[in-house]
Amino acid sequence: MAAMKILLTGAGGQIGTDMLPILVARGDEVLAFDLAPRPDTCPPEVEWVRGDITYAEEVNTAVERFQPDRIFHLAAILSAVGEGVPHRAWRVNMDGTYNIFEAARLFDVEQVFYTSTIAAFGPGLDQPVGDQVSLRPTTMYGLTKVAGELLGEYYEQKFGIDFRGVRFPGLINAGIPGGGTSDYALFMFVDGMREGRYAAFCTPEAMIPFMYMPDAIRATLELSDAPKEKLTQSIYNIAAMSPTAAEIADAVRARIPGVELTFEPNEALQAILDSWPDALDDSRARADWGWNHEFDLDGMSDDLIPKVRALIDEPQHA
Numbered sequence: 001m002a003a004m005k006i007l008l009t010g011a012g013g014q015i016g017t018d019m020l021p022i023l024v025a026r027g028d029e030v031l032a033f034d035l036a037p038r039p040d041t042c043p044p045e046v047e048w049v050r051g052d053i054t055y056a057e058e059v060n061t062a063v064e065r066f067q068p069d070r071i072f073h074l075a076a077i078l079s080a081v082g083e084g085v086p087h088r089a090w091r092v093n094m095d096g097t098y099n100i101f102e103a104a105r106l107f108d109v110e111q112v113f114y115t116s117t118i119a120a121f122g123p124g125l126d127q128p129v130g131d132q133v134s135l136r137p138t139t140m141y142g143l144t145k146v147a148g149e150l151l152g153e154y155y156e157q158k159f160g161i162d163f164r165g166v167r168f169p170g171l172i173n174a175g176i177p178g179g180g181t182s183d184y185a186l187f188m189f190v191d192g193m194r195e196g197r198y199a200a201f202c203t204p205e206a207m208i209p210f211m212y213m214p215d216a217i218r219a220t221l222e223l224s225d226a227p228k229e230k231l232t233q234s235i236y237n238i239a240a241m242s243p244t245a246a247e248i249a250d251a252v253r254a255r256i257p258g259v260e261l262t263f264e265p266n267e268a269l270q271a272i273l274d275s276w277p278d279a280l281d282d283s284r285a286r287a288d289w290g291w292n293h294e295f296d297l298d299g300m301s302d303d304l305i306p307k308v309r310a311l312i313d314e315p316q317h318a
Contacts, residue, residue, distance in 0.1 A: 003027040007068040007109075009053055009100065010075030011046075012036040014171060014178045015115065018213050019072070019220070020046055026221075031066045033059075034075070053096030056103075063103040070111040070224065073100050079119050079141040079272055081179035086140040093144035101155045113224050114152050114165030116145045116235055118209060118276050119181075128279035131167075131237050138275040149235050156234065164223055164231065166238050169209030169280065171216050172300065174307030181272045184245060185210060188252045188261055189304055194312040197260035201269050204246035207278045211240040212295040212304070219291055226289040233288075239280040240293035241300075251301040 006023055010016050011032030017039070023030050024043045031047045032038075038048040047066075051058040053075050063071070075096060082089030097114075104112050121129055122136030135146045152163040170182025176190065177183035184200040191198035211219075219238045243251075249261040285291035295303070 003029065004069045005029045005031075005066065007031045007033060007063065007066055007071045009033045009071065009073050009096075011042075011048070012039055013074055014173060014175055015074050015213070015216065015220075017041060017175060018173055019074075019217050022217055022221070031062065031068065033062055053099055054091050056099045059096075059099045059103045060106065063107045063109065067107065068109055070113060071100060071104060071109055072113045072115075072220070072224070073097065074115055076115070076145075077141065078178060078180040079117075079139050080181045080183065080269060082141040082144075083139055083268070083272070089140045089144060093141065094147060097144075097148045097151060101151060101161070104161050105155060105159045109161070111162040111164070111224065112152060112155070113220065114148060114163065114235070115220070116149055116165055116167045117142065118167060118169055118280065119272075120146045120149065120167055121275075121277050123275040125277060127277060128239070128281040129237070129277035130281040131233060131235070131284050139272055153234055162228060163234050165235050166219055166223060166285075167235060167280070168216060169211045169239060171211055171213055172304065173213030174304060174311050176311075181269050182208060182210070185248050188248055189301075189308050190312070192252050192256050192259040192261060193305075193308050196258065197262075199262045199264040200245055200249070201264065201266040202245050202273055203265045203270060204244065204249070204263050206245040206270065206273050207242055208273055208276050209239050209242050209278075209280050210248075210297075211238070211293065212300040214303075215240055215293045215295050218294075219285075222291065223285075223289055231288055233284065236285040236288070236291070237280040237282045238285050238291055238293075239282040240295060241297050242279040243297045247297065251297050255301055255305045 077089040119142035
Protein backbone atom coordinates (compact mmCIF):
# COMPACT_ATOMS: atom_id res chain seq x y z
CA MET A 1 0.00 0.00 0.00
CA ALA A 2 1.38 3.40 -1.02
CA ALA A 3 1.95 5.99 1.69
CA MET A 4 -1.11 8.10 2.45
CA LYS A 5 -1.86 11.48 3.98
CA ILE A 6 -3.93 10.71 7.07
CA LEU A 7 -5.80 13.16 9.32
CA LEU A 8 -6.59 11.61 12.69
CA THR A 9 -9.22 13.23 14.93
CA GLY A 10 -9.10 12.41 18.62
CA ALA A 11 -5.44 11.57 18.14
CA GLY A 12 -4.67 11.88 21.85
CA GLY A 13 -7.27 9.30 22.87
CA GLN A 14 -7.04 5.59 23.59
CA ILE A 15 -6.99 4.46 19.96
CA GLY A 16 -5.14 7.41 18.47
CA THR A 17 -2.22 7.21 20.88
CA ASP A 18 -1.46 3.66 19.79
CA MET A 19 -2.28 4.22 16.11
CA LEU A 20 0.04 7.18 15.48
CA PRO A 21 3.37 5.28 15.63
CA ILE A 22 1.93 2.50 13.45
CA LEU A 23 0.89 4.98 10.76
CA VAL A 24 4.32 6.61 10.87
CA ALA A 25 6.07 3.22 10.70
CA ARG A 26 4.23 2.30 7.53
CA GLY A 27 5.24 5.58 5.90
CA ASP A 28 2.06 7.64 6.12
CA GLU A 29 2.14 11.42 6.56
CA VAL A 30 -0.04 12.19 9.56
CA LEU A 31 -1.79 15.24 10.94
CA ALA A 32 -3.12 14.73 14.47
CA PHE A 33 -6.16 16.86 15.39
CA ASP A 34 -7.14 17.03 19.05
CA LEU A 35 -8.16 19.50 21.76
CA ALA A 36 -5.40 18.17 24.00
CA PRO A 37 -1.80 19.37 23.82
CA ARG A 38 0.77 17.24 22.03
CA PRO A 39 1.77 14.34 24.32
CA ASP A 40 5.39 13.34 24.85
CA THR A 41 4.62 9.96 23.27
CA CYS A 42 3.63 11.46 19.92
CA PRO A 43 6.16 10.55 17.20
CA PRO A 44 8.17 13.58 16.04
CA GLU A 45 7.15 12.97 12.41
CA VAL A 46 3.49 13.71 13.26
CA GLU A 47 2.12 17.23 12.89
CA TRP A 48 -0.08 18.06 15.88
CA VAL A 49 -2.90 20.59 15.56
CA ARG A 50 -4.91 21.62 18.61
CA GLY A 51 -8.47 22.04 17.43
CA ASP A 52 -12.10 21.41 18.32
CA ILE A 53 -14.18 19.30 15.93
CA THR A 54 -17.33 21.09 17.09
CA TYR A 55 -16.11 24.25 15.32
CA ALA A 56 -16.49 23.81 11.58
CA GLU A 57 -13.99 26.54 10.73
CA GLU A 58 -11.23 24.79 12.70
CA VAL A 59 -11.95 21.48 11.00
CA ASN A 60 -12.17 23.08 7.55
CA THR A 61 -8.90 24.96 8.00
CA ALA A 62 -7.03 21.79 8.95
CA VAL A 63 -8.54 19.69 6.15
CA GLU A 64 -8.10 22.35 3.46
CA ARG A 65 -4.46 22.95 4.36
CA PHE A 66 -3.41 19.32 4.84
CA GLN A 67 -5.46 17.84 1.97
CA PRO A 68 -5.64 14.33 3.45
CA ASP A 69 -6.38 11.23 1.42
CA ARG A 70 -8.23 9.77 4.39
CA ILE A 71 -9.71 10.92 7.68
CA PHE A 72 -9.81 8.51 10.58
CA HIS A 73 -12.52 9.98 12.80
CA LEU A 74 -11.82 8.77 16.34
CA ALA A 75 -12.91 11.77 18.43
CA ALA A 76 -15.92 11.10 20.66
CA ILE A 77 -17.33 11.41 24.18
CA LEU A 78 -17.62 7.84 25.49
CA SER A 79 -20.54 6.14 27.22
CA ALA A 80 -19.92 6.60 30.95
CA VAL A 81 -18.82 10.24 30.57
CA GLY A 82 -21.53 10.93 28.00
CA GLU A 83 -24.34 9.96 30.35
CA GLY A 84 -23.12 12.61 32.76
CA VAL A 85 -22.88 15.33 30.09
CA PRO A 86 -25.31 14.27 27.34
CA HIS A 87 -25.40 17.78 25.84
CA ARG A 88 -21.62 17.69 25.41
CA ALA A 89 -21.75 14.15 23.99
CA TRP A 90 -24.30 15.31 21.42
CA ARG A 91 -22.24 18.30 20.38
CA VAL A 92 -18.97 16.38 20.01
CA ASN A 93 -20.36 13.14 18.61
CA MET A 94 -23.00 14.65 16.32
CA ASP A 95 -22.02 18.22 15.42
CA GLY A 96 -18.36 17.21 15.30
CA THR A 97 -19.06 14.24 13.05
CA TYR A 98 -21.18 16.38 10.74
CA ASN A 99 -18.30 18.86 10.50
CA ILE A 100 -15.92 16.05 9.51
CA PHE A 101 -18.19 14.83 6.72
CA GLU A 102 -18.78 18.34 5.45
CA ALA A 103 -15.06 19.07 5.36
CA ALA A 104 -14.50 15.80 3.50
CA ARG A 105 -17.13 16.83 0.95
CA LEU A 106 -15.85 20.38 0.55
CA PHE A 107 -12.19 19.41 0.12
CA ASP A 108 -12.52 16.12 -1.79
CA VAL A 109 -11.26 13.72 0.85
CA GLU A 110 -11.33 10.24 -0.66
CA GLN A 111 -12.24 8.22 2.44
CA VAL A 112 -13.70 8.83 5.90
CA PHE A 113 -13.21 5.99 8.37
CA TYR A 114 -15.65 5.97 11.28
CA THR A 115 -15.29 4.17 14.60
CA SER A 116 -18.65 2.98 15.89
CA THR A 117 -19.34 0.74 18.86
CA ILE A 118 -21.27 -2.10 20.47
CA ALA A 119 -23.17 0.68 22.25
CA ALA A 120 -25.05 1.13 18.95
CA PHE A 121 -27.03 -2.00 19.83
CA GLY A 122 -29.77 -2.27 22.40
CA PRO A 123 -31.06 -5.03 24.68
CA GLY A 124 -33.06 -8.11 23.73
CA LEU A 125 -31.14 -9.22 20.65
CA ASP A 126 -30.29 -12.82 19.79
CA GLN A 127 -26.67 -13.70 20.57
CA PRO A 128 -24.23 -13.39 18.90
CA VAL A 129 -25.46 -10.10 17.46
CA GLY A 130 -25.01 -9.64 13.72
CA ASP A 131 -24.43 -6.55 11.61
CA GLN A 132 -27.93 -6.21 10.22
CA VAL A 133 -30.18 -5.87 13.27
CA SER A 134 -32.37 -3.12 14.67
CA LEU A 135 -30.20 -0.51 16.38
CA ARG A 136 -31.93 0.71 19.55
CA PRO A 137 -29.20 2.09 21.84
CA THR A 138 -29.92 3.13 25.42
CA THR A 139 -27.17 5.78 25.85
CA MET A 140 -26.45 9.13 24.27
CA TYR A 141 -23.11 7.70 23.14
CA GLY A 142 -24.80 4.83 21.34
CA LEU A 143 -27.50 7.05 19.87
CA THR A 144 -24.97 9.43 18.38
CA LYS A 145 -22.88 6.59 16.98
CA VAL A 146 -25.90 5.14 15.18
CA ALA A 147 -26.69 8.57 13.76
CA GLY A 148 -23.06 8.90 12.67
CA GLU A 149 -23.27 5.58 10.82
CA LEU A 150 -26.37 6.75 8.97
CA LEU A 151 -24.86 10.14 8.25
CA GLY A 152 -21.78 8.50 6.73
CA GLU A 153 -23.94 6.32 4.49
CA TYR A 154 -25.84 9.44 3.41
CA TYR A 155 -22.62 11.22 2.45
CA GLU A 156 -21.48 8.16 0.53
CA GLN A 157 -24.73 7.87 -1.41
CA LYS A 158 -25.18 11.60 -1.96
CA PHE A 159 -21.62 12.82 -2.49
CA GLY A 160 -19.56 9.74 -3.30
CA ILE A 161 -17.34 9.76 -0.20
CA ASP A 162 -15.82 6.33 0.48
CA PHE A 163 -17.33 5.71 3.91
CA ARG A 164 -16.41 2.67 5.97
CA GLY A 165 -15.96 1.75 9.60
CA VAL A 166 -16.14 -0.79 12.40
CA ARG A 167 -18.26 -1.37 15.47
CA PHE A 168 -15.63 -1.82 18.15
CA PRO A 169 -16.07 -4.03 21.20
CA GLY A 170 -14.65 -2.79 24.49
CA LEU A 171 -11.00 -1.97 23.84
CA ILE A 172 -8.10 -2.74 26.16
CA ASN A 173 -4.61 -1.27 25.92
CA ALA A 174 -1.77 -0.13 28.14
CA GLY A 175 -3.21 3.26 28.95
CA ILE A 176 -5.23 5.13 31.52
CA PRO A 177 -8.95 4.38 31.06
CA GLY A 178 -10.78 7.15 29.24
CA GLY A 179 -14.39 7.14 30.45
CA GLY A 180 -16.02 4.15 28.79
CA THR A 181 -18.36 1.73 30.54
CA SER A 182 -16.03 -1.13 29.55
CA ASP A 183 -13.20 0.47 31.56
CA TYR A 184 -13.62 -2.01 34.43
CA ALA A 185 -11.53 -4.51 32.45
CA LEU A 186 -8.55 -2.21 31.98
CA PHE A 187 -8.82 -0.92 35.57
CA MET A 188 -8.29 -4.50 36.76
CA PHE A 189 -4.89 -4.47 35.08
CA VAL A 190 -3.90 -0.85 35.78
CA ASP A 191 -5.12 -0.43 39.36
CA GLY A 192 -4.31 -4.05 40.07
CA MET A 193 -0.70 -3.20 39.25
CA ARG A 194 -0.36 0.30 40.71
CA GLU A 195 -2.64 -0.07 43.78
CA GLY A 196 -2.68 -3.80 44.33
CA ARG A 197 -6.47 -3.74 44.38
CA TYR A 198 -9.53 -2.72 42.39
CA ALA A 199 -13.28 -2.87 43.01
CA ALA A 200 -15.06 -3.30 39.66
CA PHE A 201 -18.29 -1.36 39.07
CA CYS A 202 -19.96 -4.41 37.49
CA THR A 203 -21.08 -7.86 38.54
CA PRO A 204 -18.75 -10.87 38.20
CA GLU A 205 -21.13 -12.25 35.55
CA ALA A 206 -20.99 -9.11 33.37
CA MET A 207 -20.07 -10.11 29.82
CA ILE A 208 -19.44 -7.95 26.77
CA PRO A 209 -17.17 -8.36 23.74
CA PHE A 210 -13.59 -7.14 24.18
CA MET A 211 -10.60 -6.67 21.90
CA TYR A 212 -6.92 -5.96 22.49
CA MET A 213 -5.79 -2.71 20.92
CA PRO A 214 -3.26 -4.20 18.46
CA ASP A 215 -6.10 -6.20 16.92
CA ALA A 216 -8.35 -3.13 16.84
CA ILE A 217 -5.79 -1.00 15.01
CA ARG A 218 -4.98 -3.79 12.59
CA ALA A 219 -8.70 -4.21 11.82
CA THR A 220 -9.01 -0.48 11.20
CA LEU A 221 -6.11 -0.34 8.78
CA GLU A 222 -7.01 -3.58 7.02
CA LEU A 223 -10.57 -2.40 6.38
CA SER A 224 -9.40 1.05 5.33
CA ASP A 225 -7.01 -0.51 2.81
CA ALA A 226 -9.39 -3.21 1.54
CA PRO A 227 -10.48 -2.96 -2.12
CA LYS A 228 -13.88 -1.29 -2.22
CA GLU A 229 -15.30 -3.91 -4.56
CA LYS A 230 -14.82 -6.59 -1.90
CA LEU A 231 -16.97 -4.78 0.66
CA THR A 232 -20.68 -5.57 0.89
CA GLN A 233 -21.50 -2.92 3.51
CA SER A 234 -20.08 0.19 5.12
CA ILE A 235 -20.01 -0.71 8.82
CA TYR A 236 -18.73 -4.05 10.11
CA ASN A 237 -18.89 -5.83 13.43
CA ILE A 238 -15.47 -7.09 14.54
CA ALA A 239 -14.98 -9.49 17.42
CA ALA A 240 -12.26 -11.24 19.40
CA MET A 241 -13.33 -12.48 22.85
CA SER A 242 -16.24 -12.28 25.29
CA PRO A 243 -14.94 -13.03 28.80
CA THR A 244 -16.96 -12.43 31.94
CA ALA A 245 -15.65 -9.88 34.41
CA ALA A 246 -14.79 -12.80 36.72
CA GLU A 247 -12.72 -14.44 33.99
CA ILE A 248 -10.80 -11.21 33.42
CA ALA A 249 -10.18 -10.95 37.15
CA ASP A 250 -8.86 -14.54 37.19
CA ALA A 251 -6.48 -13.72 34.34
CA VAL A 252 -5.14 -10.72 36.28
CA ARG A 253 -4.80 -12.68 39.52
CA ALA A 254 -2.78 -15.33 37.71
CA ARG A 255 -0.27 -12.69 36.63
CA ILE A 256 -0.21 -10.26 39.58
CA PRO A 257 0.31 -12.29 42.77
CA GLY A 258 -1.64 -11.00 45.76
CA VAL A 259 -3.83 -8.55 43.84
CA GLU A 260 -7.27 -7.95 45.41
CA LEU A 261 -10.06 -7.74 42.85
CA THR A 262 -13.63 -7.36 44.07
CA PHE A 263 -17.00 -6.35 42.65
CA GLU A 264 -19.13 -3.40 43.76
CA PRO A 265 -21.73 -3.02 40.99
CA ASN A 266 -22.91 0.46 40.05
CA GLU A 267 -26.57 0.14 39.08
CA ALA A 268 -26.47 2.72 36.28
CA LEU A 269 -23.27 1.43 34.71
CA GLN A 270 -24.34 -2.20 35.03
CA ALA A 271 -27.58 -1.32 33.22
CA ILE A 272 -25.54 0.01 30.30
CA LEU A 273 -23.47 -3.17 30.20
CA ASP A 274 -26.64 -5.28 30.30
CA SER A 275 -27.99 -3.44 27.25
CA TRP A 276 -24.95 -4.38 25.13
CA PRO A 277 -24.38 -7.68 23.30
CA ASP A 278 -22.65 -10.59 25.02
CA ALA A 279 -20.96 -11.48 21.74
CA LEU A 280 -20.77 -10.19 18.16
CA ASP A 281 -21.17 -12.05 14.89
CA ASP A 282 -18.37 -10.73 12.67
CA SER A 283 -18.70 -13.29 9.89
CA ARG A 284 -19.25 -10.59 7.25
CA ALA A 285 -15.91 -8.96 8.12
CA ARG A 286 -14.17 -12.31 7.98
CA ALA A 287 -15.73 -13.13 4.60
CA ASP A 288 -15.40 -9.71 2.92
CA TRP A 289 -11.92 -8.55 3.91
CA GLY A 290 -10.33 -11.47 5.73
CA TRP A 291 -10.63 -10.18 9.28
CA ASN A 292 -9.28 -12.47 12.00
CA HIS A 293 -8.27 -11.58 15.56
CA GLU A 294 -4.91 -12.68 16.99
CA PHE A 295 -5.32 -12.14 20.75
CA ASP A 296 -7.53 -14.09 23.16
CA LEU A 297 -7.76 -13.30 26.89
CA ASP A 298 -4.58 -15.16 27.85
CA GLY A 299 -2.57 -13.84 24.93
CA MET A 300 -3.68 -10.29 25.65
CA SER A 301 -2.96 -10.60 29.37
CA ASP A 302 0.54 -11.95 28.80
CA ASP A 303 1.34 -9.09 26.41
CA LEU A 304 -0.41 -6.38 28.43
CA ILE A 305 1.03 -6.92 31.91
CA PRO A 306 4.62 -5.79 31.11
CA LYS A 307 3.26 -2.80 29.18
CA VAL A 308 1.10 -1.72 32.12
CA ARG A 309 4.07 -2.15 34.45
CA ALA A 310 6.16 0.10 32.20
CA LEU A 311 3.32 2.63 32.06
CA ILE A 312 2.97 3.02 35.81
CA ASP A 313 6.74 3.07 36.31
CA GLU A 314 7.05 6.18 34.13
CA PRO A 315 7.85 9.34 36.16
CA GLN A 316 4.59 11.10 35.28
CA HIS A 317 2.62 8.20 36.75
CA ALA A 318 4.70 7.83 39.88
